[in-house]
Amino acid sequence: MxxxxxxxxxxxxxxxxxxxxxxxxxxxxxxxxxxxxxxxxxxxxxxxxxxxxxxxxxxxxxxxxxxxxxxxxxxxxxxxxxxxxxxxxxxxxxxxxxxxxxxxxxxxxxxxxxxxxxxxxxxxxxxxxxxxxxxxxxxxxxxxxxxxxxxxxxxxxxxxxxxxxxxxxxxxxxxxxxxxxxxxxxxxxxxxxxxxxxxxxxxxxxxxxxxxxxxxxxxxxxxxxxxxxxxxxxxxxxxxxxxxxxxxxxxxxxxxxxxxxxxxxxGRDYGHVESYGVDDADLVVVIMGSAAGNVRAVVRRLREQGQRVGVVKVRTYRPFPAADLAAAVSGARAIAVLDRAESFGAPAGPLALDTLAALYGAGIQVPVRSYLYGLGGADVRLDLVEQVYADLADVADDGDGLLNPTPRYLGIR
Amino acid sequence: MSAELTEIRWHARAGQGAVTAAKLVAEAALREDRYFQAMPEYGPERMGAPLKAFTRISDAPIEISNNIEHPDIVVVLDDTLLDSVDVTEGLAADGAVVVNSPSAPAAIRAQLGLGAGVAVATVDASAIALDTIKRDIPNTPIVGALVSVRPVVALDSVLAQLQATFGKKFAREIIDANLDSVRRAYQEVVYDA
Amino acid sequence: MPENNTGVQGAQGASGASAAPGARPCIPTTTIPVDFRDATARFGDWDVADFPVGMAGVAGNSVDYVTGGWRSMRPVWDADKCKHCLLCWVNCPDSSITVADEQMTGIDYDHCKGCGICAVECRFDALDMRPEHECHDEPVLDAAAEPEITQGA
CATH class of the missing domain: 3.40.50.970 (Thiamin diphosphate (ThDP)-binding fold, Pyr/PP domains)
Incomplete structure (x- = not known):
């Protein structure tokens, strides 16, 4: 055998x-x-x-x-x-x-x-x-x-x-x-x-x-x-x-x-997902690529101020590490998924769709917000990231649906 | 902006070696076992077109990659840009401006309308370059001037890095000329704080 | 390897003239089984894990299969007229002109698809294209596969 x-x-x-x-x-x-x-x-x-x-x-x-x-x-x-x-x-x-x-x-x-x-x-x-x-x-x-x-x-x-x-x-x-x-x-x-x-x-x-x-x-x-x-x-x-x-x-x-x-x-670890601050986080951002560093920097700053926030960076995208992702966000009260690409016509961005399936499969039902950011190299300003956590705080407290009806575009009017 | 992070914006025209200067500073920082990030702003390329480059130097690993909006230091390799580009946009209130120019700092300060908190420095990097390297490529001398005004890296680190980079490709006299240009600018830069 | 198949023997018919009704060149016997449905049925029994990775399998070879079964015209060879110039062999896209010792020996009807290029290329009228249904007593495929072609009155 x-x-x-x-x-x-x-x-x-x-x-x-x-x-x-x-x-x-x-x-x-x-x-x-x-x-x-x-x-x-x-x-x-x-x-x-x-x-x-x-x-x-x-x-x-x-x-x-x-x-x-x-x-x-x-x-x-x-x-x-x-x-x-x-x-x-x-x-x-x-x-x-x-x-x-x-x-x-x-x-x-x-x-x-x-x-x-x-x-x-x-x-x-x-x-x-x-x-x-x-x-x-x-x-x-x-x-x-x-x-x-x-x-x-x-x-x-x-x-x-x-x-x-x-x-x-x-x-x-x-x-x-x-x-x-x-x-x-x-x-x-x-x-x-x-x-x-x-x-x-x-x-x-x-x-x-x-x-x-x-x-x-x-x-x-x-x-x-x-x-x-x-x-x-x-x-x-x-x-x-x-x-x-x-x-x-x-x-x-x-x-x-x-x-x-x-x-x-x-001596450098590899994780399908790499998390920071999620162990006690109410509000979690899921993201891929270079902007994960921007989010992590904001998480450090907000945590210094006492906010319970975290970030999960997806490093293996296909195959999608559904179990690892669900485990990483399992304690969150609200989750934002930041996509740097569209899936036009879909209810959410592509990474958000994968995340939603992973959450659903794991029986996790918390509000999720799908965001689009940084398209065409648009600058991922740290204040935009802070805005996402501020939005999530509202979502965690007030609800208003499990998912936004269409992705929200960050940083443009 | 944390105490350990310095952000620099470079203004130049394509062909003046701004990207090389940004890289030189980053590699000098590596010699000091510090962290850095250096990137050009990519746009339509032609000789003489205005361009920007950016450098971050830090004692801690740099994880952010957003644009530098509030540089601590602005370096201008071509003073003809002062009229057409807002080189001081976003400059920190206690920041520094280093300009390749034969003019006195006070004149530049007036031209740019800068407040008292900003340090202004000038050096005739083009003249120094012509004198030492025999070409008007002001990037190495401007780095010498920069580290004199704000020691983002040590002068010795810059000289050692230049020696290492050039040492493989160029003749002794060219290397010495470049090292000279750095030292001279370091000495000759004038600034009022 | 299939046996070499021959068309009309020289004595039996002149090229260009239709064979008399009832005079049919014999179908060559073949040891190759008709393949289509057999292959599909075989894969249908395989489990997912039985397939070679990426379906990169043992190299197939049309030598092992009848590929001429859907022919509607076939070349009939008149050996007496043949000058063994081998132009037909050069041009045949299915390697179906059989040759030995630099002489043409016949046509491989297991693999000839009836394209007619050999007949076009032959300078000596040694190859004649005839409707397939005139050339054998019973269909190559079973009745369920090929509709019977009825002759006109």
Whole structure:
């Protein structure tokens, strides 16, 4: 009987813990990610530039040109081709990575489903950016949200450090779960800001990610395998999709296991959700990405004034950690979910919808307020965050419904 | 604004090295094992277009990423911007302004209509740059002037960082010229508090 | 491997002229089972966990299946006229011109889909496209699969 526990599926990390070294550096989020790519040294990168991810692929191209990696680097003519080539490279048995954002992610939408349907362990970095129209090159989550149903594992970084760590974690997760993984970081705010962070030494990263040894790949010469089957009318398609659902559900403990292994190597914990101040909090904000730091700063300030407030940052977005989220907010009397993307026509923002389902499933019935903030890179002022907690205080005391009828937009008239 | 956090806004034209200056200060802070954040304000790019950059320096980890609305220090690399851009917008009442200009601080104070609480400093960074580096790129000298007026980082940290960054790529004389430009501006900046 | 199938033997008919009513070239025997419903029925019995991950399975090969079963015209080969130039073989999209020792030996009717390119390319009138229903006594598929084609008076 095969051992299917996460520990067995993931395997041990072959890192010599006594030899781990970390350097503290100043760099942009994009260059932290490029550094992770360099240390992982994937077999193939097939990519196309787009603001605000371009400096990742530019920097990586320099590594290729200077012989610092062995990667086969393919400069394709569009993001659709980028994912197409990446799928080919991955199906052929290579560790295949790519990078995109916004319109580029949208352009490759059909192939996102192909990558996950074929169960290819691709890692693709997304620099979170607003989707046109109108045209906006700045950071929000609308591009990611367009991909949330595609079967990709999605990890949301708050800052450059998490972007670096998530990229390394993603490599093992993809291969253990046999699903593509999308580590993300907020456009400009994280991609272009110079921040302080730590990078591990090359040998440690290389040992941690190990070799990719696929079970099936097109280049196996002894036993040809077919990739890209037809599953027409009848139960087959639905059964294969059920297998995909089972796989993404099973990936949650796999992500936790790999995150824990990386934490034991470099000392930074990984949590599907990361909470601050929630143990005694009446009022809780749920949020993803860089603005979580703004909320945490406000929580510190308000708690100093005696207010019982907290924040839950969601770091693993797909699969959605419903149980962990419900546990984190279980003591709250009112919850605000802040979304940096719309789900137009839905009763609430996308993260709010996931949160509501998690709460409902856990039997938690407290008022929830759905907010939209920071679209197109709009500034997430600390006074706006304070306003949310003030609103929640009113909601907790006076009720006025379990959910607002339509999301509330923060910071605009 | 906590006592440990300093927020700086830089005004320049594209091509004057403002982003590099912001980065230099951040990396100098790293040498002192402090925390920092440095970002440009991204807009249509062309040489000569006005741009802003932002730096945060702190003794504690920086978790916020919102825009700097009330800078403690404003650095202006091009005094022709003084007429067209409100460089002192949001400046803290006890803040400081450092301007690349041959004029005296009093003249700049009058031009900008600044109150008594604000420190105004000027340095002819362009002249110093032309003299040392032989090019009108005022970013390294302006950093020297900045840390003289407000020691957000130590002068030695800036010099050490410059040495480390340039040391890999440039000839000895260029490195020395840059270090010189920083030291000179540090000495020659004049300010009235 | 299926046996090589041959069309009209040279003595039995000139190309271009219809075969006389009642004169039908024989259907080749085949060892390949008709596949359509069998395959679907087979997957239908599989559990979710039985499917290879991402359906990346053992490489299929049309060699193992009758893919010519929906043909409505078939090429009939006159070996006497054939000059073995192999232009038909070069152009056949289904690899259904059988060749041995650089000589054409016949047509693989398990896989020929009746596109007619071989007949168009042949310079020597050695290939003639005939309606499929004229060419065999009973349908390749069972009666439930293919409607009977009644001949005109």
């Amino acid at each position: 095969t051992d299917t526990t996460p520990t067995a599926v993931v395997g041990a990390a072959a890192v010599d813990l006594s030899a781990v070294e970390q350097r503290t550096i100043a760099s942009t989020g994009n260059l932290f990610v490029a550094e992770a790519f360099r240390q992982i040294d994937p077999d193939a990168v097939c990519a196309y530039p787009i603001t605000p991810q371009t400096t990742i692929v530019e920097e990586f191209a320099k590594f290729v040109a200077n012989g610092r990696v062995h990667t086969e680097y393919v400069t394709v003519e569009s993001e659709h081709s980028a994912m197409s080539a990446t799928i080919g490279a991955s199906a052929a048995g290579g560790r295949a990575f790519t990078v995109t954002s916004s319109q580029g992610l949208a352009l490759m939408w059909e192939e996102l489903h192909i990558a996950s349907g074929l169960r290819l362990p691709i890692v693709m970095i997304n620099a979170n950016r607003a989707i046109s129209a109108p045209i906006n090159i700045h950071g929000d989550h609308s591009d990611v949200m367009g991909a949330r149903d595609s079967g990709w594992i999605i990890l949301m970084a708050e800052n450059a450090q998490e972007a670096y760590d998530n990229t390394i974690i993603a490599t093992r997760v993809a291969e253990a779960a046999r699903l593509p993984v999308m580590p993300t970081l907020d456009g400009f705010i994280t991609t272009h800001s110079i921040a302080r962070g730590q990078v591990a030494d090359d040998a440690t990263v290389k040992a941690f990610v190990g070799e990719y040894v696929p079970d099936d790949s097109l280049l196996r010469s002894t036993s040809p395998v077919m990739v890209g089957a037809f599953a027409n009318l009848g139960p087959t398609y639905m059964k294969v999709k059920k297998a995909e659902r089972d796989a993404i559900d099973a990936s949650l403990p796999i992500i936790g296991e790999v995150g824990a292994q990386w934490a034991s190597v470099i």
